[in-house]
Every structure is written in structure tokens, then in C-alpha cells.
Amino acid sequence: GAVVSQHPSWVICKSGTSVKIECRSLDFQATTMFWYRQFPKQSLMLMATSNEGSKATYEQGVEKDKFLINHASLTLSTLTVTSAHPEDSSFYICSARDFLLTYTQYFGPGTRLTVL
């Protein structure tokens, strides 16, 4: 089946630094990738949708200057948390939609970000 990887799986950083998280579709082309945020024991909250070669679309309330998304190829999207603060600590999950399969999204294993 289709596989989506995320790197790193966990990261600890100091307040004020920036952190980049990569999301890769390993065996399919993903024209669209999605970034979610999840707090403990809660559901996934969609942050933004990224389409290859164009600007990301952010959900209401998500700061686009803080969460920079780049989708430079059909297999890679990156999320950069800029000037991270402790309240940005969360579980970040990406998913990728196979452009051949309308309703199918494949989820990555998530990245645990802890900001000290």
C-alpha cells in the first residue's frame, strides 16, 4: 500500500528557533498534501492544504507566517514552524492524496514537536 513518511519523528528545540518537518510520499505522486495538528487525546485539526507548485491554503486561525509550507515536488512537502514557542508543542501529522484516487488520503506517522 501507499506509504507516507515524516522526518523527524520527534524533535525538541529551544524557544525562538525554527523547526522543519518533512513529509514524503514514497511510492505515489501526491498533488495535494495536508498538514494537521493534534493535541493529546484530541482529534486532528487541519492546518493547511498544499498543492504542488502553488501556495498553501491555510485554515482560519492558522498563522501562515508562522507555519511555512512548501510543496516543491509531487513527493515532498515541508512544514517549518518559525520562532517556535512552547504553545507550538504538539503532534504534527501530514497526509498525501494520491491524485489518481479521489477520496484516498494516506497519513504519515506524525512528528512530535516539543518546544522548551
Next chain:
Amino acid sequence: TQLLEQSPQFLSIQEGENLTVYCNSSSVFSSLQWYRQEPGEGPVLLVTVVTGGEVKKLKRLTFQFGDARKDSSLHITAAQPGDTGLYLCAGVWSGGSNYKLTFGKGTLLTVNP
């Protein structure tokens, strides 16, 4: 913004019991999916339902899509400790843009041995 109500939010049962989780909306879905997620991992797709009235079975799990495509249920028979996890329903609405999935709040299931 379409809302997807999922209930119950928490469920703790004994091994061998049956349970049902519900997912409801006031809007019509193009499709609805059920996921299971374990701590520290991404959600894993269990099933996708598309047709109103559809019933799908996955071993001890039975998924039903309402005739009007506004609601769905997940029924687990004879639950086992290995069924413990966060169950999420997620929908794509008719006319929704970019096939965005919207998730319910999730049901945290604990099956005690």
C-alpha cells in the same frame, strides 16, 4: 463550516462487550471514512463508505452509512484489548473543495481485559 459530531467521546468497556460509535452531520457527505489511531502514530484507514445505506464488515467491525449519507456508525462485536485506541470518523462533504477531510472529535476506546 460543516460540523461532524462524534459520540461518545470516551468509552471504557470490558473485554467481550459490544459497542457502537456514532458520527453525525446535518450535511450530506460525498464519502465518510473511519480511522483508528494509536498513541504516537498517524491514523490508519479502516474503511471508506460512499453509497447511502452501505454496510461494510472488517472482521468484528461493522460500518454502516446512513441512507441519507448524513450519518455513520461503527459497531465492534466482542471487543478485545487490542481494539483499544482512538477511533476517528472523517468526512468529505458534497461540494467541498479540494477533497478536504474534516475529522470528528474522536472516540477514545479502552477495552479492559
